[in-house]
Amino acid sequence: MGKLGYDDTPFLPGSKYRVHDSSRPHPPVVVPGAGPGDPPSDAVVLFDGTDLSGWVSVKDGGEARWKVEDGYMEVVPGTGNIRTKEEFGDCQLHIEWAAPAEVRGESQGRGNSGVFLMGLYEIQVLDCYDNPTYADGWTAAIYGQYPPLVSACRRPGEWQTYDIIWEAPRFEGDRLVRPAYLTLIHNGVVVHNHTELMGPTGHRIMPQYRPHPPVGPLMLQDHGDPVRFRNIWYRPLGEYDRG
Numbered sequence: 605m606g607k608l609g610y611d612d613t614p615f616l617p618g619s620k621y622r623v624h625d626s627s628r629p630h631p632p633v634v635v636p637g638a639g640p641g642d643p644p645s646d647a648v649v650l651f652d653g654t655d656l657s658g659w660v661s662v663k664d665g666g667e668a669r670w671k672v673e674d675g676y677m678e679v680v681p682g683t684g685n686i687r688t689k690e691e692f693g694d695c696q697l698h699i700e701w702a703a704p705a706e707v708r709g710e711s712q713g714r715g716n717s718g719v720f721l722m723g724l725y726e727i728q729v730l731d732c733y734d735n736p737t738y739a740d741g742w743t744a745a746i747y748g749q750y751p752p753l754v755s756a757c758r759r760p761g762e763w764q765t766y767d768i769i770w771e772a773p774r775f776e777g778d779r780l781v782r783p784a785y786l787t788l789i790h791n792g793v794v795v796h797n798h799t800e801l802m803g804p805t806g807h808r809i810m811p812q813y814r815p816h817p818p819v820g821p822l823m824l825q826d827h828g829d830p831v832r833f834r835n836i837w838y839r840p841l842g843e844y845d846r847g
């Protein structure tokens with residue numbers, strides 16, 4: 605193979621590399637998942653459908669007491685929220701969920717759960733198929749802050765995907781120096797595009813940042829409905845140097 609690239613081209617602005625630079629490091633190889641949604645080779649699998657060994661109960665720090673069956677986990681109402689033992693910050697996260705096929709309740713009472721990044725920032729999980737609710741509590745809302753750009757819900761009982769790009773907030777001491785940002789693709793449809801978060805999730809209160817560590821667990825919510833989850837994995841982001 606001959607030389608790849610050029611050594612006589614102009615330097616890119618603000619970079620030590622030239623246009624098409626032959627000495628620029630090549631990107632590391634990642635083997636993509638076999639099919640859409642499957643974990644790529646560098647993913648950390650948080651739930652592979654077999655057991656909850658990577659999860660604990662938020663209530664008491666003991667075993668996560670949700671049901672595992674046929675490759676998915678299901679909320680057991682009353683057992684409380686669960687979280688991963690794994691803690692992480694900036695990431696690409698994939699998670700699949702299904703609202704109960706048997707439709708019960710309305711508004712916030714139908715298929716409610718939640719995906720909490722760092723245990724603090726909720727992306728709403730709700731069955732909003734033919735089920736209106738307040739806009740900032742909609743399926744895929746950044747709960748209490750931003751409705752999704754569009755409502756891309758599948759029918760209750762059908763599997764739905766969230767593909768998330770998460771940038772954790774940065775603190776210096778007590779001071780917020782950069783807010784959190786979230787991009788969310790729901791069933792292949794962009795519903796948040798690098799949206800700036802106002803702070804952690806609350807109910808009927810104004811969100812307000814408070815300092816926390818640069819990593820945290822993924823938390824899933826028990827809101828009293830038997831919502832299912834499967835195929836949960838993430839890839840840490842922010843460690844690649846492109847020069």
Ligand code: MG
Nearest residue numbers: 716717718729
């Ligand atoms: Mg919720």
